[in-house]
Amino acid sequence: MTEGMIYLDNAATTFPKAEEVYKAMDMANRNLAVNAGRGSYQLAREANKLIDDTKELLLRLVNAPNQARVVFTPSVTIALNEILNGIRFEKNDVVYVSPYEHNAVARTLRLIKKKRNIKIIEMPLNPDTLEIDIEKLKYQFSKDRPTCVCSTHVSNVTGYILPVQDIFQLAKDYNAITVMDAAQSTGCIDINASTLEADFVAFAGHKTLYGPFGIAGFIDVNQIELDEYIVGGTGSDSLNLDMPEFSPNKYETASSNIVAIAGLKVALEGFQSHMATDIEKKLTEYTIGKLKNITGIQLYLPKNLELHVSIVSFNIEGYKSEDVGMILDQDYGIAVRTGYHCAAYIHKHLKDEEFLGTIRIGIGKFNTIDEIDKLVSAISEIAMG
Amino acid sequence: MTEGMIYLDNAATTFPKAEEVYKAMDMANRNLAVNAGRGSYQLAREANKLIDDTKELLLRLVNAPNQARVVFTPSVTIALNEILNGIRFEKNDVVYVSPYEHNAVARTLRLIKKKRNIKIIEMPLNPDTLEIDIEKLKYQFSKDRPTCVCSTHVSNVTGYILPVQDIFQLAKDYNAITVMDAAQSTGCIDINASTLEADFVAFAGHKTLYGPFGIAGFIDVNQIELDEYIVGGTGSDSLNLDMPEFSPNKYETASSNIVAIAGLKVALEGFQSHMATDIEKKLTEYTIGKLKNITGIQLYLPKNLELHVSIVSFNIEGYKSEDVGMILDQDYGIAVRTGYHCAAYIHKHLKDEEFLGTIRIGIGKFNTIDEIDKLVSAISEIAMG
Numbered sequence: 001m002t003e004g005m006i007y008l009d010n011a012a013t014t015f016p017k018a019e020e021v022y023k024a025m026d027m028a029n030r031n032l033a034v035n036a037g038r039g040s041y042q043l044a045r046e047a048n049k050l051i052d053d054t055k056e057l058l059l060r061l062v063n064a065p066n067q068a069r070v071v072f073t074p075s076v077t078i079a080l081n082e083i084l085n086g087i088r089f090e091k092n093d094v095v096y097v098s099p100y101e102h103n104a105v106a107r108t109l110r111l112i113k114k115k116r117n118i119k120i121i122e123m124p125l126n127p128d129t130l131e132i133d134i135e136k137l138k139y140q141f142s143k144d145r146p147t148c149v150c151s152t153h154v155s156n157v158t159g160y161i162l163p164v165q166d167i168f169q170l171a172k173d174y175n176a177i178t179v180m181d182a183a184q185s186t187g188c189i190d191i192n193a194s195t196l197e198a199d200f201v202a203f204a205g206h207k208t209l210y211g212p213f214g215i216a217g218f219i220d221v222n223q224i225e226l227d228e229y230i231v232g233g234t235g236s237d238s239l240n241l242d243m244p245e246f247s248p249n250k251y252e253t254a255s256s257n258i259v260a261i262a263g264l265k266v267a268l269e270g271f272q273s274h275m276a277t278d279i280e281k282k283l284t285e286y287t288i289g290k291l292k293n294i295t296g297i298q299l300y301l302p303k304n305l306e307l308h309v310s311i312v313s314f315n316i317e318g319y320k321s322e323d324v325g326m327i328l329d330q331d332y333g334i335a336v337r338t339g340y341h342c343a344a345y346i347h348k349h350l351k352d353e354e355f356l357g358t359i360r361i362g363i364g365k366f367n368t369i370d371e372i373d374k375l376v377s378a379i380s381e382i383a384m385g
Numbered sequence: 386m387t388e389g390m391i392y393l394d395n396a397a398t399t400f401p402k403a404e405e406v407y408k409a410m411d412m413a414n415r416n417l418a419v420n421a422g423r424g425s426y427q428l429a430r431e432a433n434k435l436i437d438d439t440k441e442l443l444l445r446l447v448n449a450p451n452q453a454r455v456v457f458t459p460s461v462t463i464a465l466n467e468i469l470n471g472i473r474f475e476k477n478d479v480v481y482v483s484p485y486e487h488n489a490v491a492r493t494l495r496l497i498k499k500k501r502n503i504k505i506i507e508m509p510l511n512p513d514t515l516e517i518d519i520e521k522l523k524y525q526f527s528k529d530r531p532t533c534v535c536s537t538h539v540s541n542v543t544g545y546i547l548p549v550q551d552i553f554q555l556a557k558d559y560n561a562i563t564v565m566d567a568a569q570s571t572g573c574i575d576i577n578a579s580t581l582e583a584d585f586v587a588f589a590g591h592k593t594l595y596g597p598f599g600i601a602g603f604i605d606v607n608q609i610e611l612d613e614y615i616v617g618g619t620g621s622d623s624l625n626l627d628m629p630e631f632s633p634n635k636y637e638t639a640s641s642n643i644v645a646i647a648g649l650k651v652a653l654e655g656f657q658s659h660m661a662t663d664i665e666k667k668l669t670e671y672t673i674g675k676l677k678n679i680t681g682i683q684l685y686l687p688k689n690l691e692l693h694v695s696i697v698s699f700n701i702e703g704y705k706s707e708d709v710g711m712i713l714d715q716d717y718g719i720a721v722r723t724g725y726h727c728a729a730y731i732h733k734h735l736k737d738e739e740f741l742g743t744i745r746i747g748i749g750k751f752n753t754i755d756e757i758d759k760l761v762s763a764i765s766e767i768a769m770g
Contacts, residue, residue: 005428012420013640025644026411033598034720035397040710041720043390074459074599077617077639103626104617104639110626111616206640213418213642214459214599230615231496232462232489233727238742241488241495241729254462254489255398255591257598259410325425335419335426342618344626357623 006334006371011156011184011311011341011362013206013213018270021263025212028262035235036256047258054261057268062186062201062219064193069220071248074257076183076204076216077104078230082251083179083200083218084108084150086226091117093147096140096171098132098162099125099349100155103342105181109150119144123151123167125349129303130158134166146176153185157343157350157358159284159311160302161189168197177224183207183216187271188280189309193221200224208310209271210365211264214257220247279365280310283372287312287361290376296383300350300358313350313358316383321355324382328359332378336361391719391756396541396569396696396726396747398591398598403655406648410597413647420620421641432643439646442653447571447586447604449578454605456633459642461568461589461601462489463615467636468585468603469493469535471611472562476502478532481525481556483517483547484510484734485540488727490566494535504529508536508552510734514688515543519551531561538570542728542735542743544669544696545687546574553582562609568592568601572656573665574694578606585609593695594656595750596649599642605632664750665695668757672697672746675761681768685735685743698735698743701768706740709767713744717763721746 007015028050036047055070073079085108089095095109099122109120121144124136149171151164168178180198182191188208193201201219205211228243232253236244243250288305291297296317302308316324325338339357340347352358361375392400413435421432440455458464470493474480480494484507494505506529509521534556536549553563565583567576573593578586586604590596613628617638621629628635673690676682681702687693701709710723724742725732737743746760 005426007419007428009420009426009429013418015419016415017418022411022414025414026407029407029410029597030401033398033402034392034400035394035722040707040723041390041394041714043392043720044394074463074642075639078459078463078615081615081617102618103623107616107618107626107628111613212414213640213644228496230463230466231492232460232466233487233492235727238488238725238727239729239732241492243492254460255598257459259598322425329426335428337420338425340623342620342623344624347624 004333006374008361008363008367008371008375009335009337010364010367011207011360012337014208014210014364016366017210017212017263017267020266020270021211024266025259025263028259032262033259036258047256050258050265051256051261054265054268057265058203058219061268061271062191062193064219064221067223068193069223069247070217071220071251072215072217072256072261074214074216076181076202079202079216079218080104080181081108082229083202083226084112085229087148087177088227089116089118089147093118094144095120096123096146096149097345098123098151099345100152100157100160100162100343101150101345102152102156102181102183103344105150105152106344122345127349130160130300130349131302131304131307132163132167134163137167138170141170141174145174146171148177148179150179150181152181153191154189154309155346156184156311157341157346157360158300158302158313159308161307161309164198165196172197184311193219205260205264209264209267211267212260214260215264223247226251280363283363283367283369284308284310284312286369287363287372290372291379294376294380294383297379300352310363312361312363315352315355315358316379319355319382321357321359324359327382328378332374334375334378389718391759393746393748393752393756393760394720394722395749395752396592396745397722399593399595399749401751402595402597402648402652405651406596409651410644410648413644417647418644421643432641435643435650436641436646439650439653442650443604446653446656447576447578449604449606452608453578454608454632455602456605456636457600457602457641457646459599459601461566461587464587464601464603465489465566466493467614468564468587468611469497470614472533473612474501474503474532478503479529480505481508481531481534482730483508483536484730485537485542485545485547485728486535486730487537487541487566487568488729490535490537491729507730512734515545515685515734516687516689516692517548517552519548522552523555526555526559530559531556533562533564535564535566537566538576539574539694540731541569541696542726542731542745543685543687543698544693546692546694549583550581557582569696578604590645590649594649594652596652597645599645600649608632611636665748668748668752668754669693669695669697671754672748672757675757676764679761679765679768682764685737695748697746697748700737700740700743701764704740704767706742706744709744712767713763717759719760719763
């Protein structure tokens with residue numbers, strides 16, 4: 001890491017990770033990086049056990065019901081591609097999305113719309129609170145019955161925690177398939193897959209789980225069967241040109257990334273005693289409190305700050321977001337992210353296009369009050385011109 | 386690694402890697418594991434440069450022409466899914482495959498056939514030599530004109546080096562799109578992408594390139610445009626619900642696995658002075674020479690051993706392949722792979738079904754003559770009963 005750099009791009013990827021994660025990955029690289037599940041030798045069986053144990057930790061973390069399975073994929077984007085393209089959509093089926101969806105959902109649905117002519121409807125947002133309007137949504141569902149409802153758990157742009165339980169419960173009144181993108185929440189805020197009414201919960205190893213790149217996936221909560229989308233070797237039933245019939249094998253192709261899984265396992269073990277929320281929530285509140293006092297700052301937050309975590313998006317009057325990012329980097333050694341954050345829908349609601357998006361602070365559990373103070377001081381200086 | 390284990394499953398994944406690969410990955414994990422290409426800060430730019438440099442090494446390794454681009458994907462399976470599903474097949478289009486294709490190609494084409502009703506034809510194999518019959522293929526092409534021709538470079542079952550140059554040149558007489566699966570060859574045998582007539586060359590980082598899991602991709606040699614298949618965030622043009630228009634950005638979604646790329650880069654630097662062939666070819670020849678002398682062994686090899694590298698498949702009369710694998714593991718500490726090796730087509734030609742597939746030795750550059758001697762001695766004992 002660049003000496004003295006302050007890293008505040010944790011919403012893109014958390015950095016650094018715990019020392020144990022690095023050690024576990026190096027250890028796996030040197031001692032266990034074989035082809036799990038395909039070889040009939042001791043080491044391959046050990047690799048297999050590591051995978052099973054890691055999945056067990058994930059199931060426990062989200063309090064998954066008995067029938068749930070974990071499907072590992074190399075990225076949460078691929079998980080969402082497999083889920084959404086696997087759903088047997090027919091012409092005129094109605095898919096609801098939150099206005100906070102990441103492009104892993106938005107672009108995937110757009111592609112499905114081109115192929116199958118589905119209808120995509122954005123859930124209503126209250127422009128004053130920037131929160132989902134559940135009453136309006138209820139009405140909309142009754143008018144255009146949902147086939148599928150996709151909601152991100154936490155917005156990667158504003159840190160808003162969406163009312164996913166309410167949304168999915170409404171959706172289930174219509175037997176809709178429910179998909180939650182938990183890339184920005186798993187391990188950071190509680191998920192109870194047994195009561196949530198989400199059929200699929202997609203997660204990313206390298207974000208709020210504080211694991212490495214290269215491992216992600218989804219909790220296949222109710223084993224609703226998906227059509228094949230990404231296919232290939234599974235190490236089993238090799239003479240059959242169809243994929244294996246059952247979850248998770250049906251959705252897991254190619255060699256398992258045992259090195260990344262070893263890192264994720266250790267990261268997950270760190271979550272067994274406490275959730276990260278405590279640290280991240282306090283730092284986030286502190287950041288908002290300080291930024292609010294600076295003249296010329298526009299913050300993009302839900303009205304109810306109880307529904308918010310980890311991410312603070314803002315702009316400084318008179319500056320394009322990317323210019324602020326550059327100044328923070330070059331003059332202050334502070335790394336943030338600027339622009340549209342791979343989320344296409346939400347910016348018309350934030351009305352941030354004159355700034356070319358937002359400046360986004362992604363707060364991680366390794367950040368400190370002192371770092372936030374330095375950020376706030378830098379922002380003050382820039383805002384004063 | 387289990388003390389004293391002899392690892393001969395290098396065709397599944399090479400193991401171990403060079404010490405420098407482990408070090409580079411640990412270093413990247415600790416110092417560079419941020420979101421390349423999306424942040425506007427110094428570290429993100431460094432990560433970007435690492436990616437560009439690694440791609441440059443790959444282009445040089447395969448002597449790619451100027452217009453070629455490298456597309457990174459998390460696995461070669463995903464690369465092949467993106468390529469094949471991206472080709473604009475129409476009903477009754479004819480796709481030729483070699484009988485040696487991996488299920489990453491075979492299952493993918495089977496799925497495309499279900500959706501678009503294409504015709505899949507296996508290239509003719511000479512049953513006596515287990516080699517492609519080029520003369521017959523020429524005739525077949527004239528009868529059923531190819532739209533697309535897929536050939537693996539090296540069989541992951543028998544180690545046969547296919548006559549890819551001849552195949553693709555014939556294919557180009559019909560302007561067919563040509564796809565080479567180089568998972569078992571890149572870095573092990575020469576590839577000249579400037580003269581090969583392959584439009585797409587798919588590679589895996591963790592096999593013959595001696596890099597890590599989690600990084601693979603394809604050389605997009607001629608920039609033939611593919612339809613979108615796996616879509617999501619690209620860190621650019623985020624307000625656009627379509628993917629960026631040009632290669633490689635159109636095909637690269639999600640955060641780059643900078644840790645795996647750092648490992649691959651170092652692995653590639655090791656190839657600049659010599660190809661691995663020297664070591665692997667000698668060890669392979671030595672293995673075949675020894676195994677041939679054992680009574681009751683059936684070897685599955687191309688007749689011309691010049692067309693062969695790294696992989697030796699065989700069976701022992703009276704044993705299921707998996708039983709031999711188990712004995713080798715438990716009594717001798719030797720790790721091999723047994724079964725059908727995720728390759729559906731070829732076994733009817735090998736006629737190995739009474740053995741439930743083959744015992745496969747995958748030879749890597751870290752294996753030694755001494756290890757092969759121990760394997761041969763173990764096989765002799767098993768064969769004698």
